[in-house]
Amino acid sequence: MKAKLLVLVVLVLAPLAAIHAAAAAPASKPNILVILADDLGYADVGFNGCKDIPTPNLDTLARSGVRCTSGYVTHPFCSPTRAGLLTGRYQQRFGHENNPAWLPQSTVAGLPLSQTTLPQILKTAGYVTGCVGKWHLGAHLQFHPNRRGFDEYFGLLGGGHVYLPGAKGSAEYQIPMDRNGRSEPLTEYLTVVLAREGSSFVARHKGQPWFLYLTFNAPHTPLQVTDPLMERVKHITDETRRSYAGLVVGLDDAVGVVMNALRESGQAENTLVFFLSDNGGPVSVTHSDNTPLRGAKGDVFEGGIRVPFLVSWPGRLPQGQDYAQPVISLDVFATAVALTSANVPAGHTLEGTNILPYLMGRQGGAPHDRLFWRSGGGAKFAVREGDWKLVGGRNGKTQLFNLAEDLGESKDLAAVRPEVLTRLSQTYAEWNKDNVAPLFESPQANRPKAPKKAGQK
Numbered sequence: 435m436k437a438k439l440l441v442l443v444v445l446v447l448a449p450l451a452a453i454h455a456a457a458a459a460p461a462s463k464p465n466i467l468v469i470l471a472d473d474l475g476y477a478d479v480g481f482n483g484c485k486d487i488p489t490p491n492l493d494t495l496a497r498s499g500v501r502c503t504s505g506y507v508t509h510p511f512c513s514p515t516r517a518g519l520l521t522g523r524y525q526q527r528f529g530h531e532n533n534p535a536w537l538p539q540s541t542v543a544g545l546p547l548s549q550t551t552l553p554q555i556l557k558t559a560g561y562v563t564g565c566v567g568k569w570h571l572g573a574h575l576q577f578h579p580n581r582r583g584f585d586e587y588f589g590l591l592g593g594g595h596v597y598l599p600g601a602k603g604s605a606e607y608q609i610p611m612d613r614n615g616r617s618e619p620l621t622e623y624l625t626v627v628l629a630r631e632g633s634s635f636v637a638r639h640k641g642q643p644w645f646l647y648l649t650f651n652a653p654h655t656p657l658q659v660t661d662p663l664m665e666r667v668k669h670i671t672d673e674t675r676r677s678y679a680g681l682v683v684g685l686d687d688a689v690g691v692v693m694n695a696l697r698e699s700g701q702a703e704n705t706l707v708f709f710l711s712d713n714g715g716p717v718s719v720t721h722s723d724n725t726p727l728r729g730a731k732g733d734v735f736e737g738g739i740r741v742p743f744l745v746s747w748p749g750r751l752p753q754g755q756d757y758a759q760p761v762i763s764l765d766v767f768a769t770a771v772a773l774t775s776a777n778v779p780a781g782h783t784l785e786g787t788n789i790l791p792y793l794m795g796r797q798g799g800a801p802h803d804r805l806f807w808r809s810g811g812g813a814k815f816a817v818r819e820g821d822w823k824l825v826g827g828r829n830g831k832t833q834l835f836n837l838a839e840d841l842g843e844s845k846d847l848a849a850v851r852p853e854v855l856t857r858l859s860q861t862y863a864e865w866n867k868d869n870v871a872p873l874f875e876s877p878q879a880n881r882p883k884a885p886k887k888a889g890q891k
């Protein structure tokens with residue numbers, strides 16, 4: 435009789451325990467917040483040594499986590515970088531190597547539907563997914579964020595936007611805001627609006643694991659800044675840099691607003707935050723600063739691809755530390771998958787690494803044996819292996835640098851270390867075998883230019 439009672443008790447309680455476990459499970463899964471800046475220079479944040487632009491909120495975020503001093507993106511300009519980030523794969527594997535023009539009728543100019551995205555995968559692990567901000571992965575309805583894995587979307591679908599309501603700009607830069615497929619007018623300063631929408635997502639989804647891809651278009655052109663922002667950077671004498679600085683300060687404010695929303699809703703300890711720029715600063719355009727790196731947006735020199743890069747997770751990751759081994763935007767996807775046990779479909783080969791064990795100090799060595807870049811179908815390419823960096827192009831001389839001794843890539847060692855040059859050239863050729871030709875071209879205005887001759891900047 436007692437045994438029967440015990441069986442009965444177990445039968446009654448077991449489902450309750452299962453329900454309890456299921457209810458508790460989501461809380462154990464951390465939220466994932468990816469904050470992407472647009473065209474932010476390596477040296478234009480306080481945490482990387484900037485002196486003239488105040489970025490207190492970003493500096494606080496840096497102190498709360500790990501600063502990756504060799505943090506890379508997979509491309510030196512906007513859309514391909516985003517394609518790599520959201521698929522966890524080198525975007526040259528599937529032909530996304532240029533910026534799509536604003537072509538709402540084109541089913542080609544956008545992130546290929548053959549690719550699975552990070553939000554699609556996180557949804558299999560019970561995550562609610564949101565994108566707020568710049569999309570730039572295709573204008574056709576089939577490429578809309580809501581069709582590419584995001585439960586919620588608000589933002590600018592093109593490659594950029596005017597910041598001030600009613601300001602003049604190209605057609606792409608004046609399209610209305612999009613909220614889940616419906617148009618809304620821009621009624622306030624854009625960076626402020628994106629901060630509020632990001633904060634709203636964070637607050638509304640407390641209690642359920644969420645992924646937010648918060649992609650500011652700041653500090654990308656146009657250099658449109660409110661008077662109060664300009665007041666805070668009036669000490670900067672160069673007019674172009676002063677306006678750019680205003681955009682950066684607006685971005686920093688916005689990051690502060692969203693991080694505050696995280697804290698106020700009690701989610702700071704349960705949220706893994708990545709902050710990075712989609713490419714280096716376009717120095718000649720915005721007077722951004724990639725010091726001490728050579729080159730700018732569009733280059734495969736460090737200035738085009740090494741970006742401000744933070745990873746923060748209070749309580750889980752070290753705080754206020756630097757990590758010097760190379761990491762790359764591809765790692766966001768791989769890290770998210772490892773954290774959440776999300777299902778990656780067969781055939782979707784991830785090319786990043788779960789970097790948390792490295793950042794936690796549990797794993798030594800480097801997360802990557804080597805990293806690769808290719809732009810313009812091979813017009814420019816680069817390889818990093820340890821301290822070595824190979825930089826080449828279809829029409830230019832292939833150069834070799836040692837970044838440990840020459841971070842500014844000023845001393846070409848190709849003739850001094852021919853065996854390294856040969857090895858890295860072969861490594862690149864091997865990697866390149868798995869790439870395809872670009873599926874679409876960038877609009878004429880922002881096509882990558884042919885490489886300049888050796889020694890030129």
Ligand code: CA
Binds near residue numbers: 473
């Ligand atoms: Ca960009």
